[in-house]
Amino acid sequence: MALKIEMLRGFVAVARNGNLSDAAEQLGRTPSAVSMMLKQLELHLGEPLFETDRKNKLTVLGQFVLEQAEQEIAHFDTTVRAIESYAGAEVGHVRIATVPSVAGTIMPRVFSRNINSYDGVRIELRDMDSKSILHELSQGRIDIGIATIGQNSSGLDSRLLLTDRFGVVCSSAHELANHRDLVTWAELANARLIMNGLSEGIGSTESLALHAGAGLSAYNLTSIFGMVRANIGVTILPEMAVQAGGQADLVFRPLADEVATRQIHLVRKADSALSPAARRLERDILKTVEEMRA
Known part of the structure; x- marks a missing residue:
């Protein structure tokens, strides 16, 4: 018969309470069930764990088993809590x-x-x-x-x-800043474009042609926003990229091209x-x- 953690837990409860009744109440078991666990444990060990039937005094073996059992129960309970916490996404x-x-x-x-x-x-x-x-x-x-x-x-x-739509980002001094309609590719034909890694991904023919003629490129948002703020040119970015940058002094105007999204x-x-x-x-x-x- 293999030793079980509940056997050790039952023994510790009896040893600490000094009697079967209180131990049974603590464990939520009947005194006869707790007594049976103790008998099985002693049978397995081949030696008594208590000096008398009153269960209020441990033998030398009982003292050793109590020390080891309490360590094992504490380790077991800690392991169970860790497993349950991990499974419950708490850790x-x-x-x-x-x-x-x-x-x-x-x-x-x-x-x-x-x-x-x-x-x-x-x-x-x-x-x-x-x-x-x-x-x-x-x-x-x-x-x-x-x-x-x-x-x-x-x-x-x-x-x-x-899905995040692309739009034109310009300074408040740029002529497109006062543009209230959606911006067409044709309206960007004469604008100085600062292309970037995100805008290069727009696959429309008009976008590819516009980017092919761009002389400025930047791939860091800080640099891009700095050049746009200085009114060097305009750039094309997803709306969320502008929102995340917290550029309240810059103007975002959505593109009319419904395909220009990421x-x-x-x-x-x-x-x-x-x-x-x-x-x-x-x-x-x-x-x-x-x-x-x-």
């Missing part, structure tokens, strides 16, 4: 990488609404471009990605999170299960975006 480690626009707009809302749920969870949030996010996912260095995936979705589970997906590796904490964060992100749409 863990989640690594997430997002495009900067989502990191600066959606993620703060996610955490402000749910931060108390993650008191025991270590969350590592990084912002990077979509290509880097997909690479980090493929290498298993992040759990969740929020990115534009394009055709690079092999081996990934993806879910469309949101699709941002919630992605993870198809062959890897998320931890409970990561699944909770994934659900919170989806719920927050859904409520933002509403």
Whole structure:
């Protein structure tokens, strides 16, 4: 017969209470059930654990078993709590990488609404471009990605999170700042374009022609916004990228081209299960975006 943790727990209760009745009440068992557990334990050990039937005095073996049993029960209970906490998403480690626009707009809302749920969870949030996010996912260095995936979705589970429209960003002194209608490609023909990594992804013929003639390019938002603010030229960015940059002194005018959008997906590796904490964060992100749409 193998020793069971409940046998040790029953023995400790009797040893500490000094009688079967109080121990049985503490354990939520009948005195006869507790007495049977003790008999099985003593039968297995081949020696008595108590000096008398009154169970108020331990033998030398009983004293040793009590010391060892209490250590084992404490370790067992700690292990069970750790397992249950991890399974319940109360503890863990989640690594997430997002495009900067989502990191600066959606993620703060996610955490402000749910931060108390993650008191025991270590969350590592990084912002990077979509290509880097997909690479980090493929290498298993992040759990969740929020990115534009394009055709690079092999081996990934993806879910469309949101669609972000492109628009023209200009300084308040630029002539387009007072433009109240949607901006057409034709209206940008004579504007000095500061192209960037995001705008280069717009695949329309008009966009490609406009970018082909651009003489300025920048790939850091700080640099892009600085040049636009100085009225050197205009740039084309997704609306959320402008919102995340907090550029209240710049003007955003949506493009008339309805195809000029980017699709941002919630992605993870198809062959890897998320931890409970990561699944909770994934659900919170989806719920927050859904409520933002509403």
